[in-house]
Amino acid sequence: MRAVVFERYGEPAEVREVPDPEPAEHGVVVRVEATGLCRSDWHGWQGHDPDITLPHVPGHELAGTVEAAGSRVTRWRAGDRVTVPFVCACGTCPACAAGDQQVCERQTQPGFTHWGSFAQYVALDHADVNLVAVPNGMSSATAASLGCRFATAYRAVVQQGRVAAGEWVAVHGCGGVGLSAVMIAAAAGARVVAVDVSPHALDLARKFGAAACVDAAAAPDTAEAVRDLTGGGAHLSLDALGAPATCAASVGGLRRRGRHVQVGLLPSPTGTTPVPMARAIALELEILGSHGMAAHTYPPMLELVRAGVLRPDLLVTSTLPLDAAPPALAAMGTAAGAGVTVIEPWR
Missing domain, CATH: 3.40.50.720 (NAD(P)-binding Rossmann-like Domain)
Structure with missing residues (x-):
């Protein structure tokens, strides 16, 4: 697959061919149709996150279609359109048992703890706990914006605030x-x-x-x-x-x-x-x-989107092909951002 890769913090990333990911027994591989360019990705590229191991593929805000599912996955199958919170919870630790998957004690995060979604495919852990179905009629670009920025803002304003x-x-x-x-x-x-x-x-x-x-x-x-x-x-x-x-x-x-x-x-x-x-x-x-939002708390937000009360689609102000992602990532350190930029890896 093609992916954005950087080998040193703060130095230019590049698009190159890398091996396709394989799903874990409890995970899936998603064909990435859209992935947001987020300031958190810039922080990771700058070396501000201790979980990143080089070389690295960034990207944590995504939507796409399940390509393959592990043997222990029961709720999802190839062809399902999905998005995911940027915190992928384990589902079994005390925090998860209390419903607080967004602060899971054994969380993984695509684009931080492992290779992320600035790629044509991405592996996601504990799919039955973390995946969220994309509603009918919602574009992948809009769905991608939910996984980090919109869901994070929703929890910060409504649940925490x-x-x-x-x-x-x-x-x-x-x-x-x-x-x-x-x-x-x-x-x-x-x-x-x-x-x-x-x-x-x-x-x-x-x-x-x-x-x-x-x-x-x-x-x-x-x-x-x-x-x-x-x-x-x-x-x-x-x-x-x-x-x-x-x-x-x-x-x-x-x-x-x-x-x-x-x-x-x-x-x-x-x-x-x-x-x-x-x-x-x-x-x-x-x-x-406030740290993201658990997958099981998405339904009230999605209902407001379905009813037209919330319009995350209006926040998407630009879309880019994968080849434009490296300079756009670097520019986040100096250019004032407004709205959501979405990368479409198959363009």
């Missing part, structure tokens, strides 16, 4: 995750403030339901700007980018007893990120993390 109608929600960073969060919070009846440095990203945020926008490149203090716009601070705020400044601004923009959800990864040389904990104590803020 406990959004309520009428609340103010601030979203810091309007790439794929952030714009998904804007759409989901607005659909829940919240009033959304979108924060980004890109005018194009803010325009998309308005399109997807943001009631107000803050240009972080022009505002001297984005936290203060959010507090002013919301009359005292957001009830719920997300750092959807993953940077010390956006994390601090998200916490700083909350009102009393507000809720901060950290979604974006926060790499740093020391492994720590300064957080204004004095404010968290004084205002009794909640500091929460």
Whole structure:
């Protein structure tokens, strides 16, 4: 098969021929029809993830058709259209037994713990626990966007953030995750403030339901700007980018007893990120993390998509052939992202 491969962190990846994967007894091989280009892939390419072994094929946000299934797989067969959360759970550890597959103790992640979906085929573990059927009529490009960014945003806003109608929600960073969060919070009846440095990203945020926008490149203090716009601070705020400044601004923009959800990864040389904990104590803020979404919790989200309340298809702003993936991956470190870019490996 053809796949995007890199052999050294931060150095150009290339498309080359590599062996086709084989399914594990409990797993499947999926013919990849679409795979999202996500900032997490860029972090992996930069060497920010300790699970990656070189040489490596990135990609974790995908949809396609089951090509082959292992002998212990009972729910899926060749020809089934599927997507998958980026966290593939084992199904048997205590976290999985409690229904918390998104924090599985023995999780695997395509594109991180093993070769991923920037390829024509990808192997996925524990298929009966992790695969999600793609609804009839949903394109593979749309389904691919669900596996990481849209599902991650849905859990962050609805399940972890406990959004309520009428609340103010601030979203810091309007790439794929952030714009998904804007759409989901607005659909829940919240009033959304979108924060980004890109005018194009803010325009998309308005399109997807943001009631107000803050240009972080022009505002001297984005936290203060959010507090002013919301009359005292957001009830719920997300750092959807993953940077010390956006994390601090998200916490700083909350009102009393507000809720901060950290979604974006926060790499740093020391492994720590300064957080204004004095404010968290004084205002009794909640500091929460959010890490993907378990496959068994997809149905309510998919029903909202089916009903047209949520439109993840509108978030897909560009599609690329596999040969264009290496430079697009490298560009994520410098170019402001807006919307979801999808790679189609068979183009």
